[in-house]
Amino acid sequence: MHRRIIAPGALAAASLLLAIPASAASYSPGAPGIGDPYYPYYGNGGYDVSHYDLRLQYQPKTDELQGTTTILAKTTQDLSSFDLDFLLDVSEVRVNGAKAAFTHSQQHELVITPKTPLAKGTPITVVVRYSGVPSTKTAYGFNSWHRTPDGAVAADEPEAAWWWFPSNDHPSDKATYDVSVAVPDGTQAISNGTLQATSSKLGWTRYSWRQNKPQATYLATLAIGKFDITTGTSDGGVPVINAYSKDLGDNDGAARASVERTGEIVDWLSNYFGPYPFSTAGGYVPNTTTGYALETQTRVYYSPKQFAKGANASVVVHELAHQWYGDDVSLKGWKDIWINEGFATYAQWLWSEHEGEGTTQELADYVYASHPADDPFWTVKPGDPGPDKQFDAAVYDRGALAIQALRKAVGDDAFFAILKGWPQEHAYGNASVADFERYAEQVSGKPLASLFDTWLFQPSKPAAPAGGAASLAKASTKVAQPKSWKKIEAAHDGQEAAQEARGR
Secondary structure: OOOOOOOHHHHHHHHHHHHOOHHHHHOEEOOOOOOOOOOOOOOOOOEEEEEEEEEEEEEOOOOEEEEEEEEEEEEOOOEEEEEEEOOOEEEEEEEOOEEOEEEEEOOOEEEEEOOOOEOOOOEEEEEEEEEEOHHHOOEOOEOOEEEEOOEEEEOOOOOOHHHOOOEOOOOOOOEEEEEEEEEEOOOEEEEOOEEEEEEEEOOEEEEEEEEEEEEOHHHOOEEEEOEEEEEEEOOOOOEEEEEEEOOOHHHHHHHHHHHOOHHHHHHHHHHHHOOOOOOOEEEEEOOOOOOOEEOOOOOEEEOHHHHOOOOOHHHHHHHHHOOOEOOOEEEOOHHHOHHHHHHHHHHHHHHHHHOOOOOHHHHHHHHHHHOOOOOHHHHOOOOOOOHHHOOOHHHHHHHHHHHHHHHHHHOHHHHHHHHHHHHHHOOOOEEOHHHHHHHHHHHHOOOOHHHHHHHHHOOOOOOOOOOOHHHHHHHOOOOOOOOOHHHHHHHHHHHHHHHHHOOO
């Protein structure tokens, strides 16, 4: 018999190996991106968030933000570490009560290593304590935190959360929210959903808001400043909360004349899209220098520039239509942006007809005739426009043209059944352009692959306009601009300019 002599150190190492479960090898870091080809590092892999609890304090004079965000989630793989998307200065992270190691990586990644690895399917509570001056933080050369004379605003697309709370920043991971913000007395804090409570102590007032339906991170908003707040209830029973900065100047009247129609427009849209999907509706107009509006869930953000030329209810229609198309049913990936912008624009076309300022067919004819075959407009594919063209005018206008083509192909009965049924089919979830095509085929009973390919995916002008031969002669000649056109275009002019300013 030959004996093998094992050194004490080797024996200890062997004992340690025996103590580690065989499954430990399966633990690995969560991906630093959720897998969206448009934005490879947006969102994160390895977990799914169910709720965000934000407890913040903000000083408008210095732009200093302090916060504790608690995230409730569940792991979707065996995790050794995972990322959150965040830019501010972190002082402590805890995972399931135990302190966790953390570091910053890439341009906006907070990498967290829990004390012990996390098995797949484990409920986790992540607590992040942080502080910073959001206006001093940039990523990829831009900043999405907007200072105002009396505070600040977080409202941007496709990213805004990094500047005020750590998150899994991608629309495919929706969650509910509690947002509680302390600000100096005389200043207000506005967010999504319903105001649950206010309290004052030692010169500070705390506002606590709740969003009780799933919400994408880019649709979470925060507005801090001095506002005039109005409340009411639509005829259909939807509570409405609107807010206007007290220093809007000459834009104040036009802003109110537009946004105060929110309740009326919500009820009108419900006739087309079905019951309003959230607990409240409304909007706010802070004194910002941005030019766009954004469909922040239940509390739409409007730039005062939207009303510089007078009242524009069409912009309000666009953003409120998003509450169904974009907020209730959110895109699976950023390439599916047509489901947001095409339908919100088409809602404006329906409103134009309602107001007697141009029918949907007249608008379709105008869009088709306004762009010759060699216009770069037709090279943009609304069904997958690419990150550089995600907010191009074609996504909105050619996108709405595609919807008119669908309407003509399936007939009004099936079309309006699709329009109303879609938000119920995917309520509070996510869906893709391909999902919509399948749903439209299911409801209409017609094959639609060729139509969708022609209008959404071919980089060329379709041979015939939406509406077919009846409109062809008209569309081949000069078509008068519908009265509503400039109001409709204002809904995306500001978004295009914002993306250009970022180099997109």
